[in-house]
Amino acid sequence: xxxxxxxxxxxxxxxxxRLREFESAGGYGSLRKIIGEGWxxxxxxxxxxxxxxxxxxxxxxxxxxxxxxxxxxxxxxKYLVVNADESEPGTFKDRHIISGAPHLLxxxxxxxxxxxxxxxxxxxxRGEYYEPARIMEQAIEEAAEAGYIGEDFLGSGHTVRVHxxxxxxxxxxxxxxxxxxxxxxxxxxxxxxxxxxxxxxLFGKPTIVNNVxxxxxxxxxxxxxxxxxxxxxxxxxxxxxxxxxxxxxKRTGIYELPLGTPMKELIYxxxxxxxxxRKLKAVIPGGSSCPVLTAEQAASINMDFDSLAGIGSMLGxxxxxxxxxxxxxxxxxxxxxxxxxxESCGQCTPCREGTGWxxxxxxxxxxxxxxVQDIDDLKEVAEQIMGNTVCPLGDAAALPVVSxxxxxxxxxxxxxxxxxxxxxxxxxxxxxxxx
Amino acid sequence: xSEERKMVKVTIDGNQYEVPAGTTILEAAKSVGIEIPHYxxxxxxxxxxxxxxxxxxxxKVPKLQIACYMTVGDEMVIYTTNERVKxxxxxxxxxxxxxxxxxxPVCDQAGECGxxxxxxxxxxxxxxxxxxKVKKGKKATQIGPHVMLDQERCILCSRCVRFCNEIPKTxxxxxxxxxDREVVDIFPGRxxxxxxxxxxxxxxxxxxxxSKEFRFKTRVxxxxxxxSVCMRCSRACNILIDYNIRxxxxxxxxxxxxxxxxxxxxxxxxxxxxxxxFGFDFVDAADRLTxxxxxxxxxxxxxxxxxxxxxxxxxxxxxASEIGDVAVLVSPRLANEALYLLKRVLAxxxxxxxxxxxxxxxxxxxxDDILRKADxxxxxxxxxxLSLTTAxxxxxxxxxxxxxxxxGNLSALIVIAHNPVGLPELYGRGWSEALDKVPFKVFIxxxxxxxxxxxxxxLPLAAFAEYDGTVTNFAGRVQLLRRAFDPLGEALAGWExxxxxxxxxxxEYDFGxxxxxxxxxxxxxxxxxxxxxxxxxELGVKVNG
Numbered sequence: 001x002x003x004x005x006x007x008x009x010x011x012x013x014x015x016x017x018r019l020r021e022f023e024s025a026g027g028y029g030s031l032r033k034i035i036g037e038g039w040x041x042x043x044x045x046x047x048x049x050x051x052x053x054x055x056x057x058x059x060x061x062x063x064x065x066x067x068x069x070x071x072x073x074x075x076x077x078k079y080l081v082v083n084a085d086e087s088e089p090g091t092f093k094d095r096h097i098i099s100g101a102p103h104l105l106x107x108x109x110x111x112x113x114x115x116x117x118x119x120x121x122x123x124x125x126r127g128e129y130y131e132p133a134r135i136m137e138q139a140i141e142e143a144a145e146a147g148y149i150g151e152d153f154l155g156s157g158h159t160v161r162v163h164x165x166x167x168x169x170x171x172x173x174x175x176x177x178x179x180x181x182x183x184x185x186x187x188x189x190x191x192x193x194x195x196x197x198x199x200x201x202l203f204g205k206p207t208i209v210n211n212v213x214x215x216x217x218x219x220x221x222x223x224x225x226x227x228x229x230x231x232x233x234x235x236x237x238x239x240x241x242x243x244x245x246x247x248x249x250k251r252t253g254i255y256e257l258p259l260g261t262p263m264k265e266l267i268y269x270x271x272x273x274x275x276x277x278r279k280l281k282a283v284i285p286g287g288s289s290c291p292v293l294t295a296e297q298a299a300s301i302n303m304d305f306d307s308l309a310g311i312g313s314m315l316g317x318x319x320x321x322x323x324x325x326x327x328x329x330x331x332x333x334x335x336x337x338x339x340x341x342x343e344s345c346g347q348c349t350p351c352r353e354g355t356g357w358x359x360x361x362x363x364x365x366x367x368x369x370x371x372v373q374d375i376d377d378l379k380e381v382a383e384q385i386m387g388n389t390v391c392p393l394g395d396a397a398a399l400p401v402v403s404x405x406x407x408x409x410x411x412x413x414x415x416x417x418x419x420x421x422x423x424x425x426x427x428x429x430x431x432x433x434x435x
Numbered sequence: 436x437s438e439e440r441k442m443v444k445v446t447i448d449g450n451q452y453e454v455p456a457g458t459t460i461l462e463a464a465k466s467v468g469i470e471i472p473h474y475x476x477x478x479x480x481x482x483x484x485x486x487x488x489x490x491x492x493x494x495k496v497p498k499l500q501i502a503c504y505m506t507v508g509d510e511m512v513i514y515t516t517n518e519r520v521k522x523x524x525x526x527x528x529x530x531x532x533x534x535x536x537x538x539x540p541v542c543d544q545a546g547e548c549g550x551x552x553x554x555x556x557x558x559x560x561x562x563x564x565x566x567x568k569v570k571k572g573k574k575a576t577q578i579g580p581h582v583m584l585d586q587e588r589c590i591l592c593s594r595c596v597r598f599c600n601e602i603p604k605t606x607x608x609x610x611x612x613x614x615d616r617e618v619v620d621i622f623p624g625r626x627x628x629x630x631x632x633x634x635x636x637x638x639x640x641x642x643x644x645x646s647k648e649f650r651f652k653t654r655v656x657x658x659x660x661x662x663s664v665c666m667r668c669s670r671a672c673n674i675l676i677d678y679n680i681r682x683x684x685x686x687x688x689x690x691x692x693x694x695x696x697x698x699x700x701x702x703x704x705x706x707x708x709x710x711x712x713f714g715f716d717f718v719d720a721a722d723r724l725t726x727x728x729x730x731x732x733x734x735x736x737x738x739x740x741x742x743x744x745x746x747x748x749x750x751x752x753x754x755a756s757e758i759g760d761v762a763v764l765v766s767p768r769l770a771n772e773a774l775y776l777l778k779r780v781l782a783x784x785x786x787x788x789x790x791x792x793x794x795x796x797x798x799x800x801x802x803d804d805i806l807r808k809a810d811x812x813x814x815x816x817x818x819x820x821l822s823l824t825t826a827x828x829x830x831x832x833x834x835x836x837x838x839x840x841x842x843g844n845l846s847a848l849i850v851i852a853h854n855p856v857g858l859p860e861l862y863g864r865g866w867s868e869a870l871d872k873v874p875f876k877v878f879i880x881x882x883x884x885x886x887x888x889x890x891x892x893x894l895p896l897a898a899f900a901e902y903d904g905t906v907t908n909f910a911g912r913v914q915l916l917r918r919a920f921d922p923l924g925e926a927l928a929g930w931e932x933x934x935x936x937x938x939x940x941x942x943e944y945d946f947g948x949x950x951x952x953x954x955x956x957x958x959x960x961x962x963x964x965x966x967x968x969x970x971x972x973e974l975g976v977k978v979n980g
Contacts, residue, residue, distance in 0.1 A: 170613070187610065192484045192504055346591065346610065346617030348485045353530040356615035360566035377563055384526035387498045388487055 001261065003270070004232055004240045006220045007213070008256045011100030017135050019142040022103040028148055030222035031107050034114070035154045041067075041115040048218065050226035052238025057083055057174075057211030058287065058316045060305040063218075069198035070116045070206045079207040080118040081183065081197075082109055082215060084125040084136075085167050085174040088287035089339060091319035093242035094212040096254050098125070098132040101216065102139035106162065108215035110149060111222070113160045116208050120161050124179050127167040136164055171343035175391050176209040178345065189347045190391035213242055234260035237304040241315075247322035248275045259304040263293075266303065267322060278324040282408065286316020288336050289396030291403035313403070329411045333404045334362040340397035351394040354385040358401055370416040379405045443509040448516055454507055461489055461502035464515060471515055472524060472553050474531070474640045475592035476503035479705045480601055483593050486531070488553070490523045491515045499523055521557070528558045534568045534615055535641075536587045544642030546655040550590070569615045578620075579607075579627030581647050581709060582635060586618040589643035595619060595635035602706060602805065603629040619643065630807060633709050637695055648713055649693045652686040653679045662697055662973050663917040664906065666768065666813035666899050667711035667798070670806055671908035672696065672703035673974070674711070676900050678919045689719040690920050691900055699974050701912065708807050710798070715899060722883040724895035725924025735893060740925065740935065747892040748939035750875045751785060754847035761788045762836060762845050765823050766852035767812035768796070770904030770916055772952040773929025774814070774821050775960070776944065777851070780933055784940035792824045793833035793853060795862050808909055817907035820962035820978065833862065840869035847875040852896065852929075856885035879932065894936070895926035902928030903949040905971065907978065913966060914975030 005012070015021040022028070034044060048064030055061045070078060082105065086094040097105060109121050125133050140162050143149045151159045170188045172178045177191040180202050201207025217239060221229045229239040237259035243266055246252050250272035257266060263283065267273065274280055280295040285303070291313040293301065301307055308315045323332065341355035361378045364370045382401035385394045405412060440455040447464055454463040461471050462478070474486035482504050489502040494512035499520065507513075514520055531550060539545045571586035578584045596608045596619060607625045611618050621627055627635070636646045657679050664671040675695040679685055686692065694715060696707040717723075727743035728735040738746075755761045763781065765774070781788045800809035818824045825832050831839075833855070839845055848870070855866040870876060870889045878890035881898040901922040907913050922928065927935070930952045934944040946952045950968035957966040962978055970976065 172613075192482065192501075341614055344614035346613045346615070347483075349487050349527060349530045349590070352591065352615055352617060353533040356569065357530075357533050357564070357566065364566075373563075384523070384530070388490060388523060388527070390484060 001257070001265065003256050004258055005256050006224075006240050007097060007101065007104065007216050007242060008254070010104050011096055011254075013101075016101050017099065017103075017139060019103060019139070019146055022101065026223070027103050027219075028107050030219035031110055031148065032154060034111065034222065035156045041117070044111060044115050044222065047222060047226045051221045051229040052233060052236055053214065053217055053221060053229065054237065054305060055211060056213040056217070056241060056318065058088070058314070060315065063210065063214055066198065066210075067112065067115055067208060069196070070208060071199065072117075074206070077120065077203075077205050078116055078118045079202040079205060080109060080113040080116060080121045081176075081179065081202060081207055081209045082121065082123040082212060083174060083176060083179060083209050084123055084129070084132075084212045085179060086126055086129070086212070086317075087171040087174045088289065088317050088319060089336070090246055090284060090321040091244055091287045091317040092246075093244045093254055093318060095129055095132050096242070097212050097216050098129065099135050102136050103143060104216045104219060105136075105212055106139060106143050106148065108218035109162070109210075110153070110160055111218050112208065112210060112215055114156070114158060116206070118208070119159050120163065122183055122202070123162065123164045124173070124183055125164060125166055126174075127169040129166075133164060133166055140164060170345070171339075172345040172391070172393055175393060178391065179209065180207065187345075189345050190393075192390060232258040234258075234302075234304055237306060241303075241318050243303065244317075244319040245271050245322060246319070248278070248324040248327070249273065249322050250275055257303070260302045260307070263298050263301050263303050263320075266320070267298070271322075274322070274324050276324075278326065280322070281325045281327050282323045282329065284321040284323075284400075286314050287319045288321065288339065289392075289399055290314040290316040291399050292407060294407050329404060329408050330362075330366050330415050333400060334359070334366040336400045337362045337397070340393065344393060344397070345391075348390040348394070350385045351389045351397065354381055354394070355397045357381055358397070365412060365416055368415060372413060372416055374416060375405060375409065375412050443507055443511070445507050445510075446512045448514060456509070457506055459503055460491060460493075460500070460505050460507055460511075460513055463507045464502065464513070469515055471502045472557060473503055474549055474590060475594060477594055477597075477638060477705075480594060480597045480638075483597065486590070486592050487527045488524065488531075490520065490527065492517060492520050524557045525560060528553055529560065531590050532558075532562075533564055534587075535590065536568060538588070542588065542642040543645050543650040543655075544588070544639075548642060549640030571616075571618050573618070573620070577647060579632050581633045581713065582627050583645045583647050583650060584619070584621070585643050585645070586620070588641050589619050589639075590641050591617055591619065592640060593619070594638040594640070595644055598631075598635055598638055599627075599629065602634070603631045605629040607632075608635075630708050630710065630801065630803065631706055631805065633712050634696065634706050646693065652689075653682070653692050657682050657685065658692055659919070661900075661917040661919045662915075663900065663919070664813070664908075664914045664975075665694065665707060665711040666906065666916070667708075667714045667811060669767075669808040669810040669812060669815050669909040670702060671813050671906055671912070671914055672707045672711060672806060673699040673914070674707060676917070676919045678900065680920050691715050691718045701910075701974065701977075702908065702914075703806055706806060708805075710801065710807070714798075717882050718898045718900055719923075720882060723881060723898070723923050723926075724883055724887065724893060725926060726895060727925065728890075728893035730891050735888070735890070740927075743892050743894060744935055744939035747877050747894070747936065748941075750891070751847055751849070751877070752940060754875060755785045755787060758846040759787065760839075760845050761785055761847045761849075762831075762839065763788055763790055763849040764833075764836060764851065764853050764855065765790055765792045765818065765830075767792075767794050767810075767815040767818045767824075768852040769818075769929050770814060770902070770906055770949070771817045771821070771913070771956060771963075772904045772949045773933055774818055774823055775956040776930050776933040776937065776946075776952060778821055778823060780937035780940065780942060780944070784937055784942050789831060789839075790823060790829070791831040791833065791836035792818065793836075793855070795833055795853075795855075795858055797854065797857065797859075810909065813908070814906040816909055816911055817905075817913075820907060820911075821956075821960060837865060837869055840873055841865060843872040845873045847877070848873045849877045849879065850886055850890070851879040852881070854880070854884040854886045856889065879929075881926070894932055895922075895924060896932060897922035897926045897928045901926065902930075904928065904930065905949070905953055905968070908975075911978045912975045913963070913971055913978055915971050915973070 182188040337359040341359040382398035490499040492514040729738035798811040802809040
């Protein structure tokens, strides 16, 4: 099946990041339509619900449902926050949207703000995305000049302001409540839930936090209709997704495919297969925090939220990391551990102490100084972090460890010495063989 | 709060309880006697949910939940000690200890350390950490007048940070860096010097924040403790007195080791101010008066109680009957019992004595809307209830007494727990000369001072922590002062001293304890009507008046 370029059509439009080209490609049509025809929020939410659009940041929560959680008829401001803090290793789809079709995001965000009655949109963009931020800034200026945002935009009688906020480089600020803490001017620490942001979010006010790709799908759905979008995917997983493929394939990049597409089709057809035609060893399906898949699992799995959840992994951010048979998984896991230990925000104990501890055990294993006991300890430490932390970063750090050690234990055992025989005495492989 | 809080039924560890809706699981469990371990949670601070020690299982909820944050719901079934919870608890404790230095032998927190205590209760595993620990910058670094910081011992519960943000609202402390490199530290250019700074020492569950004054003085397991109240200002915060009398070779023989706050929602919540906490040096000071002194015709010299009291009684009686113009300077530092007996003895044995009252003392009248009151005396209200303050028109004030003395119109003066000569210039000026004009002076007090040196008879008074009694705080709450150790030398509790003086003056005062005095006081004095010493209890009672 060829790519279905709903979003990519705009990204690939030449100079698509400029307003004129975006408008020529049909951009801002959905926003004009709902304002011009005097739609109400419920109509939009109903269409999103029917389209089966799910949060494409990673959690996969149904978007229409999320918007409907915002309390209506209450005093005070509400906020729409765009999570553009794309930081998960292996994930690079949002930067393409921001750089290639920033107006598509603005259009989707304005529609969202209209639906939840927010007058302020905050786009929280990853600090390292300097160039995308510059492009986004230009797009916001263009949209304001053209009257798509601002006071009484498109004569709607509504107001919407768009603020671009650059992050300071913390991975954790991609977690929505940490993002809000950071946006409020505090340390990027996740908040205890409940209350969820839809009830008490930014500055204590009802807030919807949506991913860049999710919002970018909104104008497209309103343009093409919920039935069309839903029909592209499978049950409860509507439409397309930008899959970002990196690693040992012949053609890395962003591929827009319907949810439910077989992974082997993506890897072997769209990406041209494994480099040097080697054998596949493992695939991380949706950013580094998602449990790794074996080659056998990758060969038979379809890429949608429910299928991957069904085999104990996640579709996550849709960023695939493909690893061929020459990959040293011990080094990979050590690298992943280092990342999460470096990025742990330090708020809660199991993640703060556990990520560092796992990294140090991994380092020992990777340097050939580990024992079988270390593998068992490592897995147990990961299991004790899992589910016990304030935010999902703990799980994100623990899931790769547990999955690597469960599915590729032999790779790790090959790099460690035998189990300690008694306290204080470590028997090396060589000594064991000698005896 | 609504009059009737809705109650919900919960099952905790198999037993059913009714608890108020809206309470957290941790508080609900505590109210029925089930302790759920925790480090970051503190009832007086906002909820952090960070230490994860209080993870418990709630039926129908897949993940373990933190008891400090989740509130009880009707028909909720909670497990606080099942295998899953115990395993998680042990694991959370293990995480706390991964980077904790094992320097217990040289750590002053040892013996009252949250990590040690929970390790014995919930840990008892063999360490499997074979890695080097993360090194952190500051060890034994002074961050304020009273507080020492050790970042390596810190478990990052953030209690101290939240305290500074939320109670004194001074925000000197912050959490810096991330992950296992994270540290608690003082903001650049700041000092932890707010008036409540030392509360972080008690809030800290480990040895990361220690008292500069107390550390290395005495191991905590050598300390004994009584519940008392602070006498540094008219709030009379509830405190714990930690003292060491069994090992006099420690801390240069100082008996009073430290004061800690004690929870009383009606008075001081969980806190005390630094002035009160560290304001007890006089108790074990070298200038304590330990024996009666008499200066018959020359320098003050050691005298027995009998002789000193006889001298005092004879001269006072003589002055009262033959010359008149006897005055007494009453102090709101005295407990209710001493004030009451003073009042009785004066009325019965030295009628016509003029009473002067002063609340002036050596302390600055610091105050705020947290705890500190400008009146730096514990019992001004008690004195007022006994009609011994200037609210009673017959009682003279400090300035009037000074003028009278200056004019040479006093034949005898009793100064109790005051040091008028040593007051700041504004109030103290002229007192030295004025006292020289008073032919006979009795000084009753705890420590030698400028005034005591001028006295003809000096009677040593028991200091704070040396006697039982009651004081009445600014809001009319009567609270118990408790004796931790015996008075130094031959010093006597105020009520006992005045009882003996009364007897020397010819009365018959027969009280065996402060409680007996108080119970008579409660019968005779309207303001204290209905109270009894035995019913005051640890948190005090409010007088009806």
